[in-house]
Amino acid sequence: RWQKIKKTEMKKILIIKILLLLFSNISFSQKKQYFFDEKKNIITEKEYNHFKNENFEFLKLTFVEDTAKINVIERRKIQGNLKNELHKEIISYLNSISDKKTDSTKTIIINYHPGKDNCNSTADKSYVNDLYIDFKAKIEMKKNITQYFIYKSKKGTEFYDKKIKWYYDNERIIENNFFPLHYPCGSYLIIYPNGKYFLYKGEYYIKKILEQI
Numbered sequence: 001r002w003q004k005i006k007k008t009e010m011k012k013i014l015i016i017k018i019l020l021l022l023f024s025n026i027s028f029s030q031k032k033q034y035f036f037d038e039k040k041n042i043i044t045e046k047e048y049n050h051f052k053n054e055n056f057e058f059l060k061l062t063f064v065e066d067t068a069k070i071n072v073i074e075r076r077k078i079q080g081n082l083k084n085e086l087h088k089e090i091i092s093y094l095n096s097i098s099d100k101k102t103d104s105t106k107t108i109i110i111n112y113h114p115g116k117d118n119c120n121s122t123a124d125k126s127y128v129n130d131l132y133i134d135f136k137a138k139i140e141m142k143k144n145i146t147q148y149f150i151y152k153s154k155k156g157t158e159f160y161d162k163k164i165k166w167y168y169d170n171e172r173i174i175e176n177n178f179f180p181l182h183y184p185c186g187s188y189l190i191i192y193p194n195g196k197y198f199l200y201k202g203e204y205y206i207k208k209i210l211e212q213i
Contacts (some may be wrong), residue, residue, distance in 0.1 A: 002080075005007040005068075012119050013042045013136040015055065023155075024184055027174065028037045028136040028146070030146065031064075031067060031068055032067070032068045032069075033045060033068070033069045033070075033071060034049070034068065034069070034070050035072075036071065036072045037073050038058060038073045038074060038075045039050070040072075043207060045071075046062075047099055047185065048071055048073070049075055049139070052076030053166055056076070057075065057076055058073050058074060058076060059062060059073070059076055059183060059184075059201060059202045060072075060073055060074075060077055061073075061076045061181060061182070061183070061184075063181075063182075072181065074181065074183070074201055074202075075199055075201075076201045076202055077199075077200055078198070078199045078200075078201070079196070079197070079198050080196070080197055081093050081195050081196055081197070082153060082196075082197055083195070084195060086177075087104060087191070087195045088104065090108075090173065090177075091103065091108070091189070092213065093171065093173050094108070094110075094148055094167075097167050097168065097169070097170060097171075098148060098167045100146060100148070102146040104173065104193055105144070105193055106144055106145060106146045106193065107144060107145045107169070107190065107191065107192050107213060108145075108146055108148070108189075108191040109139065109145060109146070109147040109148070109187040109188065109190055109213070110145070110147075110148050110149075110150050110171075110174060110178075110187070110188060110190075110191075111148070111150070111186065111188050111206070111209075112150050112151075112152070112175075112178070112179055112186055112187045112188060112189065113149070113150070113151040113152065113154070113156060113157055113166065113186050114151075114152050114155075114179065114182045114183060114184075114187070115151075115152055115153030115154070115156055116153065116155045117184050117185070118184070119184035119185035119203055120156055120184070120186060121156060122187045123185075125159045128160075129159075129160060129161045129164075131206050131207070132160060132161070132164050132206060133161055133163055133164070135205060135206045135207065135209070135210070136163065136164065138210060139210075142193060143179070144169055145213065147166055149164055149165065149166045149167065150159070150167050150168075150169050150174050151164070151166045151168060151169065152172070152179075154166070154168070160175060169197075174189070178181065178199050179199075183202040185202060185203035186202075186204070187199065187200055187201045187202060187204070187206060188200050188202070188206075188209055188211070190212060190213060198212060
């Protein structure tokens with residue numbers, strides 16, 4: 001019942017997910033590699049390695065399975081417009097998984113945790129906690145903004161201060177619509193009252209969110 005933002009894009013990402021699942025269950029004598037550009041088109045290894053990434057606008061992700069390696073280029077910054085129905089349903093979903101109540105007149109910020117990885121498990125925990133607590137306090141002062149810390153896997157969220165309350169994406173609505181692959185460290189999403197959205201994939205500096213809004 002949940003609509004997708006870009007059906008073509010999601011279908012291509014689904015193909016990558018199916019490949020990951022397939023190659024985790026089939027045995028081959030040697031790992032085969034697959035390469036995808038930012039539009040999820042298959043490219044050569046040479047094209048992948050020579051891909052220009054000025055100003056770190058893209059992520060280069062590698063998913064290693066027992067029998068294959070999937071290499072994907074992902075654009076980090078995405079802007080778009082939500083359909084009105086999807087906008088309302090996401091608000092309803094966020095209200096259902098949390099102890100908060102928000103509506104379409106507010107800007108929504110989601111800090112998304114994909115699960116423990118090498119990026120988010122090696123940070124200075126005290127420093128990160130201070131940044132998050134300061135960010136949370138500044139957002140709470142803004143009456144027209146509501147903020148959610150959402151996780152896919154709870155592992156890796158334990159070290160955050162108890163003032164940071166995480167909510168489980170139990171129906172995987174946030175994951176499937178915005179963060180279908182594992183982006184290192186974490187990502188964030190801003191949804192504006194008019195339905196426009198901005199998302200950033202992968203490691204980010206949390207104070208940049210305040211600048212963005």
